[in-house]
Amino acid sequence: MIYLDNSATTKPKKEILETFVKANEQFYGNPASLHQMGNAAEDLLEKARAQIADLLHMKHVVFTSGGTEANNLAILGAAYRYQQRGKHIITAVTEHPSVLNSLKVLEEQGFEITRLSVDRTGDISIDELKSALRNDTILVSLMHVNNEIGTIHPIADIARLLKNGRTLFHVDAVQSIGKLVFDKTAMPDLLSMSAHKIHGLKGSGVLAFNDVELKAIQFGGGQEAGLRSGTVSVPHAAALAKALRLAEANPMYEKWNNDLRNFLGNYSDVMVVSPIGGASHILSVAAKGLKGEILVSGLQKEGIVVSTSSACSSKSSETSHVIEAIRLPRAYKDGVIRISFGTFTTKKDIQHFKKAFERVYRLIKGA
Amino acid sequence: MNRIYLDHAATSPVHPEVVEAFAGALGTVYGNPSSIHSSGRTARKALDDARRVFAESINAGDAEIIITSGGTEADNLAIFGTAAKKQGKHIITSAIEHHAVLHACAKLEREGYEVTYLPVDVNGRVEAEDVKKALRDDTILVTVMLGNNEVGTMQPIAEIGELLKGTDVTFHTDAVQAYGILPIDVETLNVDLLSVSAHKLNGPKGIGFLYQRKGTQLAPQLIGGEQERKRRAGTENVPGVIAFAKAVAISLEEKEEKWALYNGFKEMFKAILEGEGVNFYENGSHQMPHILNLSIPGIDIESFLVNLDLAGISASSGSACTAGSIDPSHVLVAMYGEKAEQSRNSIRFSFGIGLTEQDIIQAAEKTAQISKRLALK
Ligand SMILES: Cc1ncc(COP(=O)(O)O)c(C=O)c1O
Ligand SMILES: Cc1ncc(COP(=O)(O)O)c(C=O)c1O
Numbered sequence: 001m002i003y004l005d006n007s008a009t010t011k012p013k014k015e016i017l018e019t020f021v022k023a024n025e026q027f028y029g030n031p032a033s034l035h036q037m038g039n040a041a042e043d044l045l046e047k048a049r050a051q052i053a054d055l056l057h058m059k060h061v062v063f064t065s066g067g068t069e070a071n072n073l074a075i076l077g078a079a080y081r082y083q084q085r086g087k088h089i090i091t092a093v094t095e096h097p098s099v100l101n102s103l104k105v106l107e108e109q110g111f112e113i114t115r116l117s118v119d120r121t122g123d124i125s126i127d128e129l130k131s132a133l134r135n136d137t138i139l140v141s142l143m144h145v146n147n148e149i150g151t152i153h154p155i156a157d158i159a160r161l162l163k164n165g166r167t168l169f170h171v172d173a174v175q176s177i178g179k180l181v182f183d184k185t186a187m188p189d190l191l192s193m194s195a196h197k198i199h200g201l202k203g204s205g206v207l208a209f210n211d212v213e214l215k216a217i218q219f220g221g222g223q224e225a226g227l228r229s230g231t232v233s234v235p236h237a238a239a240l241a242k243a244l245r246l247a248e249a250n251p252m253y254e255k256w257n258n259d260l261r262n263f264l265g266n267y268s269d270v271m272v273v274s275p276i277g278g279a280s281h282i283l284s285v286a287a288k289g290l291k292g293e294i295l296v297s298g299l300q301k302e303g304i305v306v307s308t309s310s311a312c313s314s315k316s317s318e319t320s321h322v323i324e325a326i327r328l329p330r331a332y333k334d335g336v337i338r339i340s341f342g343t344f345t346t347k348k349d350i351q352h353f354k355k356a357f358e359r360v361y362r363l364i365k366g367a
Numbered sequence: 368m369n370r371i372y373l374d375h376a377a378t379s380p381v382h383p384e385v386v387e388a389f390a391g392a393l394g395t396v397y398g399n400p401s402s403i404h405s406s407g408r409t410a411r412k413a414l415d416d417a418r419r420v421f422a423e424s425i426n427a428g429d430a431e432i433i434i435t436s437g438g439t440e441a442d443n444l445a446i447f448g449t450a451a452k453k454q455g456k457h458i459i460t461s462a463i464e465h466h467a468v469l470h471a472c473a474k475l476e477r478e479g480y481e482v483t484y485l486p487v488d489v490n491g492r493v494e495a496e497d498v499k500k501a502l503r504d505d506t507i508l509v510t511v512m513l514g515n516n517e518v519g520t521m522q523p524i525a526e527i528g529e530l531l532k533g534t535d536v537t538f539h540t541d542a543v544q545a546y547g548i549l550p551i552d553v554e555t556l557n558v559d560l561l562s563v564s565a566h567k568l569n570g571p572k573g574i575g576f577l578y579q580r581k582g583t584q585l586a587p588q589l590i591g592g593e594q595e596r597k598r599r600a601g602t603e604n605v606p607g608v609i610a611f612a613k614a615v616a617i618s619l620e621e622k623e624e625k626w627a628l629y630n631g632f633k634e635m636f637k638a639i640l641e642g643e644g645v646n647f648y649e650n651g652s653h654q655m656p657h658i659l660n661l662s663i664p665g666i667d668i669e670s671f672l673v674n675l676d677l678a679g680i681s682a683s684s685g686s687a688c689t690a691g692s693i694d695p696s697h698v699l700v701a702m703y704g705e706k707a708e709q710s711r712n713s714i715r716f717s718f719g720i721g722l723t724e725q726d727i728i729q730a731a732e733k734t735a736q737i738s739k740r741l742a743l744k
Contacts, residue, residue: 003406008399009602017393024386024571030378034672035681037372065436065573068591068601098591098600105590196602201393203436203573203604217588219474220439220467229467230439231378231564233572296404305404 002304002349006197006342007147007175007282013199013343019242020201023235031232032223041234048234048241055244056177057184058191058208062224063237067174067194068098070207071141073228074170074190075102077214078139079111085166086136092116092124093325094151095143099172100321103141121275122151122326129158137167144176148309148322148338150274150282152176156186168212174205178247179281195236199343200243204236253280253341256350260339263354267361271332273323281342284309286328287335287361294364295337302356309336371726373682375567375719376516376544376658381610382569382617382720389571389610400603401594410605417612421576424615425561426552433577433598434608438543438564441577442467444588444599445539445560446510450475451586453537455505461485461493461522462701464512467562468541469697472510485511490652491520491702495527508537513561514545517698517715518651519658521545528557537583543567543575547618548626548655559583565607569720570614574607629656629718636716636731637661643735646742650699650713659716662709665742671714674741678733682716 003011023044029037031045049061064070079089091103093115103113114132116124124142133140140162142153155171162169163186170190178198189212195204220229257280264270269288287295292308299306309320319333328336339353372380381389396413398406415429422429435441446468450458460472462484472482483501485493493511502509509531514521524540531538539560542551547568553561560583564575579585579598591600618625636659640647650660663671668684675682684696695710703709716730 001406005399005402005404005406008402008407009397011397012393014394017390020393021386021390024381024389028378028380029372029681030374033374033377033681033683035374035676035683037370037374037681038377065440065589065604066601068589069436072590096591097593101590101600194602201604201606202602203607218439218443219470220442220465222466222470229443229470230437231566231572233566235571236573293403300404305398305402305406307402307404307407 002352004339004341004345004349004353005305005307006345007338007340008307009196009202010199010342011344012201013243013246015246016200016239016242020235020239023238027234031234032221045232045234045237048237051241052206052244053208056191056193056208057182057187059210060208062207062227063232063240064205064207064228065203066196066205067172067192070192070194070205071096071098071172072102073207073214073217074192075099075139075141076106076217077227078168078170078190078212079106080215081213082138082168083111086134086138087111088114088134088137090114090116090129090132090137090140092118092142094118094122094146094322095141096147096172096174099141099143118151118325120326122146122149122322123275124153126154126157126161130161133167139168139170141170141172143172143174145180145279145282146322147175147282148320149284149326150278152180152277152279155188156183159186159188175282176279178244179249179279181249195240195243198243198247201236201239204233204240206240250341250343252347256341256345256347257283259350260353264357273326273328273336282338282340284336284338286332286337288331290335290364292334292336295335295360298360298364299356302360304353304356306337306339309338370679370681371722371730373680373716373718373730376715376717377683378566378572379569379719380721381571382614384617385570385610385614388613389606392606392609396605396609400605401592413609414603414605417608420612420615421563424551424619425578426554427578428581430596431579431581433579433595434603435575435577435599436573437566437575438465438541438562439467440589441562441564441575442541443471444577444585445562446471446475446508447588448585449508449537449539449560450480452584453507455507456480457483457503457506459483459485459498459501459506459509461487461511463487463491463515463698464510465516465541465543468510468512487701489702491515491518491650491698492653493522495523495530498527499530502534502536506536508539510539510541512541512544513551514542514549514655515651515698516544516658517696518660518702519654520651521549521653521655524556524558532557544658545655547615547622548657550622553578553580560585565611565614568614568618570611571607574604574611626656632718632722632724632727633659635724635727639728639731640735640738643732643739645735645738647738650702650709657718660713661716662713663738663742664708664712666712666738667741668711668714671737671741674737675734678737680730680733682714684714
């Protein structure tokens with residue numbers, strides 16, 4: 001099987017599994033316990049935390065149950081903490097549901113949300129962002145890389161723009177960590193990541209932050225400096241640190257992306273959806289008059305795993321909000337498939353994909 | 368030094384077979400269950416199979432299980448989720464709940480809800496009658512734990528359930544400590560919501576579930592994708608769930624055996640202390656077999672624990688979850704009062720897998736030695 005759905009989730013790396021299993025065997029104490037078993041677990045936890053903070057170029061790290069919780073905590077936690085300053089928040093229409101739906105909850109509670117539109121490449125306009133900023137804007141939340149089409153938002157520019165103001169900047173970096181290089185000198189105030197997108201474990205994520213205060217959204221024993229109650233899974237923390245250490249941008253992605261972009265773009269009824277200059281591990285294309293599901297299952301029969309626009313939206317029949325937002329021509333809207341690379345992807349996989357696509361496409365088109 | 372771990376109620380080592388199941392699943396079942404392709408479907412199926420194991424373990428339906436990141440999230444979801452959906456502003460709980468319940472209730476109090484904290488008797492038991500007395504027209508939720516994590520007392524949940532039957536009050540029980548130890552049937556208990564955490568029964572940390580009776584209203588708390596039938600967003604931790612299901616299967620198999628074993632440990636521990644002439648008494652009644660909470664007059668808990676730890680024995684003063692603090696336990700304070708010496712001289716030993724009779728003898732003997740040494744001062 002050739003797995004080209006790494007934006008949905010990835011296969012864990014062996015070394016990361018080993019770290020996880022070893023930590024489970026040797027450091028099973030509760031890091032909040034006061035005895036030596038607890039201390040040993042706590043030491044490992046703090047080592048992982050420091051390493052992650054360092055690798056992310058951020059000051060503080062809170063462990064969460066994944067990207068969704070990290071986004072929820074960043075947005076709800078900052079909004080509730082700073083609501084005295086103002087109740088206005090800016091985001092973009094193409095964000096992940098864990099961001100958009102958190103903001104919807106805030107909207108129901110009296111916050112005002114500005115959702116920036118995007119152009120056909122999925123990018124926002126900095127001018128539009130600037131004019132949306134107000135005295136009572138407490139937060140801007142934007143993703144680094146879009147999970148459906150790979151658009152990269154200029155987060156360093158935006159971080160600089162917001163640097164000296166009172167508006168916090170949150171970045172959902174779930175799709176960019178381990179793939180893009182960050183500008184250390186222009187980091188946002190809040191940064192979310194998820195381990196299972198970088199060959200780590202599911203159910204494990206991080207919210208990293210700098211000089212920000214947050215209100216907790218989960219209550220109990222007061223772990224994680226009161227920001228996130230619940231027994232901390234030290235093995236998950238250690239495995240996440242390992243995943244981050246091992247993550248590296250693969251220069252081949254760009255080559256493969258270009259290769260497939262040319263190959264698929266040559267079909268007369270196929271349109272490349274992902275913008276040029278987007279994240280190279282994601283390539284989204286659309287076939288005219290076809291259903292993406294048909295292509296996905298056709299490729300499946302050839303042993304190739306890709307997805308329609310995203311895993312989250314692949315089960316509902318509506319067109320994805322991202323595809324709507326970039327105003328893809330109607331004839332192409334339902335025919336989107338997403339190809340996404342990971343550490344285990346090889347050049348051979350790409351060649352297989354091309355051959356398989358040719359066969360499947362011809363079969364479907366009845367030619 | 369051979370360390371003897373007697374803090375299984377704080378967290379427990381992952382069972383070797385569970386580690387194996389976990390590691391296996393990590394390498395093979397890595398798809399996203401929301402994906403429509405074969406990897407996704409494999410993951411979906413594994414998730415459904417595990418869900419059935421959880422459901423059957425408490426006599427519930429598959430669709431009534433919401434998988435969470437642990438006991439704290441399950442408790443928070445039960446409490447906040449009910450409050451957000453229902454009209455009234457009154458909640459009934461007990462003074463001895465875990466902080467995952469108490470601090471969630473405290474947050475609602477800050478938002479204008481009224482919370483009644485039921486007292487407990489000197490044995491740490493809630494009276495079902497007190498629940499009845501506290502009920503009001505605007506009561507939306509009763510949340511009382513099944514088994515207490517510090518003194519091990521089981522609460523009269525079935526009795527409270529019976530009393531609430533036919534009312535529209537939602538009934539939640541935190542079964543984090545009891546699950547895997549007690550037989551649990553949501554029909555006999557008459558509960559609407561029930562929380563469980565995997566790491567207390569030799570499963571991995573960071574995973575748990577909330578049982579939600581069909582028809583019980585609950586607003587989601589983690590917000591995002593449409594996972595868990597729109598009740599809990601976030602990519603499902605499928606390998607963790609598979610490992611958790613394995614832990615559940617093992618614990619069901621070994622439940623009766625463990626019950627007898629841990630009760631035996633308890634009796635032996637106490638007998639050795641008695642034999643050594645240690646002056647002590649046991650806190651709580653109606654106990655789960657894995658928790659032994661002793662008050663040893665004359666000792667100071669902090670130095671006692673340090674000494675035990677140096678002797679290679681891991682135990683605790685109550686719950687680990689107060690994140691490293693040794694504030695007087697709210698449970699002991701509720702049982703004995705604010706100033707009682709028990710809140711400064713009580714220690715919790717809790718049993719779990721891997722322990723042998725030899726370990727218990729050694730631990731009890733060392734405990735006796737240290738007790739005598741420290742109580743003299
Ligand atoms: C951009 C983005 N943000 C957030 C998430 C949510 O992360 P998780 O699945 O770990 O909850 C995902 C993936 O599902 C994502 O692609
Ligand atoms: C009774 C009880 N409820 C809830 C919890 C919280 O569970 P978790 O640590 O999985 O968040 C614990 C243990 O910490 C507990 O003992």
